[in-house]
Amino acid sequence: MDPEAAKLMGKLIGAGIACIGMGGAGVGVGVIFGNYLSGALRNPAAAASQFSNLIFGFAVTEAMGIFSLVIAFLLLYAV
Amino acid sequence: MAEQPIEPIHQFRITNLFDIGTFGGNGTEGSGTHLAFTNSALFMVLTVGLILAFLILGSNRRAIIPGRMQLMAEMTYEFVANMVRDTTGTEGMKFFPLVASLFLFVLVANLFGMFPYFFTVTSHLIVTVMLALIVFLTVVIYGFYKNGPRFLKVFVPSGIPWYIIWIVVPIEVLSFLSRPVSHSLRLWGNVLAGHIVLKVFGGMVVALLAAGAWGVVSILPFGMAVAMTGLEVLVAALQAFVFAVLTCVYLHDAMHPGH
Numbered sequence: 001m002d003p004e005a006a007k008l009m010g011k012l013i014g015a016g017i018a019c020i021g022m023g024g025a026g027v028g029v030g031v032i033f034g035n036y037l038s039g040a041l042r043n044p045a046a047a048a049s050q051f052s053n054l055i056f057g058f059a060v061t062e063a064m065g066i067f068s069l070v071i072a073f074l075l076l077y078a079v
Numbered sequence: 080m081a082e083q084p085i086e087p088i089h090q091f092r093i094t095n096l097f098d099i100g101t102f103g104g105n106g107t108e109g110s111g112t113h114l115a116f117t118n119s120a121l122f123m124v125l126t127v128g129l130i131l132a133f134l135i136l137g138s139n140r141r142a143i144i145p146g147r148m149q150l151m152a153e154m155t156y157e158f159v160a161n162m163v164r165d166t167t168g169t170e171g172m173k174f175f176p177l178v179a180s181l182f183l184f185v186l187v188a189n190l191f192g193m194f195p196y197f198f199t200v201t202s203h204l205i206v207t208v209m210l211a212l213i214v215f216l217t218v219v220i221y222g223f224y225k226n227g228p229r230f231l232k233v234f235v236p237s238g239i240p241w242y243i244i245w246i247v248v249p250i251e252v253l254s255f256l257s258r259p260v261s262h263s264l265r266l267w268g269n270v271l272a273g274h275i276v277l278k279v280f281g282g283m284v285v286a287l288l289a290a291g292a293w294g295v296v297s298i299l300p301f302g303m304a305v306a307m308t309g310l311e312v313l314v315a316a317l318q319a320f321v322f323a324v325l326t327c328v329y330l331h332d333a334m335h336p337g338h
Contacts, residue, residue: 052165052324059321063261066268073271077088 011075018072025065032057087278091202091271093117119206122198126187155183159323166327167334174330177217181210182323189270189315193308202270204263211263214326222333232337262325269318273311280304 001009036054040047095115104111137152145153159179163171185201192199200206222230234251235244280300287297 052162055317055321056324056328059265059325060261062269063265066265066272067261069272070264070268 011079015072015075018068018075021068021071022065025062025068028061028064029058032061087275087282090274090278091199093119093203096121118198119200119203122188122191122200123206126184126191126200129191130183130187159183162320162323163327166324167331170334171327171330174217174327177213178323178326178330181214181326182319185210185266185322186316186319189319190312192270192274193312193315199270199274201266202274204267207263207267208259210266210322211259214262214329215259218329218333221330222336225334226336230333230336233332235337237337258329262322262329266318266322269314273307273314277304277307277311280307 032054036047036050039050095117097116099114099116101111101113133148134152134155137148140146140149142149156179159182160172160175162182163175163178167174188200191197192202222233226232233255234248236247236251239247280303283300284297284304287300288294
């Protein structure tokens with residue numbers, strides 16, 4: 001295998017592996033929204049006051065998935 | 080990716096609309112600062128112009144019974160003002176102009192990007208990093224101006240036992256320093272990923288249509304592209320909201336370190 005093909009193969013495999021990290025962010029976002037929903041169904045009166053906390057937790061969790069996506073993009077287009 | 084005929088990141092290319100000139104340098108090729116009016120700058124001007132037109136049209140009559148434009152401008156004001164009040168308290172309202180400017184700029188820039196052939200300003204890291212650095216430097220400078228050395232209490236959460244301080248403080252320092260990184264990467268990554276996904280599905284439609292009788296299958300990626308466009312409009316609004324809420328949270332830390 002010539003070095004260029006090996007480099008391309010490594011880039012593509014690495015980008016694919018980096019995307020596994022997004023699964024963790026998916027689990028985290030699911031936990032946040034699921035727990036918000038179960039809490040909101042138990043006490044609907046308090047649900048509206050926690051909406052900005054929900055969005056904050058969602059944003060912080062989602063950032064982890066975005067970081068792994070950025071690594072994948074770096075491998076695909078910048079390496 | 081030379082072998083792919085359809086390049087999904089072509090949409091983020093910056094082109095010079097007209098050159099302003101080269102400043103400094105010694106006259107050789109590539110030296111000095113080259114200034115040009117780019118498509119990115121054009122869409123920043125359009126974004127700011129739309130916000131200005133909306134707010135000026137909405138507030139120039141100042142009727143007691145508001146019309147449609149005035150009602151929309153008032154709802155925008157109330158939305159941002161409630162967000163600032165809920166997150167930072169009443170004394171945070173002195174930062175309302177900063178938060179409202181950031182929110183409206185990011186929101187309108189993101190929504191502009193959803194139109195076909197429009198350039199998305201926030202899909203470039205340099206733009207979001209500058210927005211995040213404005214927030215970060217505001218937090219640091221205002222925190223030291225308001226609290227003096229007590230601002231360093233932001234690294235020591237209240238109520239932790241003394242024997243774990245030595246491990247908590249480095250973590251807090253690291254988390255504080257990574258705030259502008261995550262603040263900017265979140266917005267940039269969401270916008271970039273959404274637009275690339277849209278172009279990938281669009282590329283699938285074109286590739287399948289060229290495949291003869293199998294072209295009927297292209298209805299599947301086409302439907303997916305339509306659904307993703309709806310999702311991206313939601314993401315555009317949500318990320319603008321998240322950017323503004325995080326700005327409020329960081330400003331709250333500057334006003335009340337150690338909480």
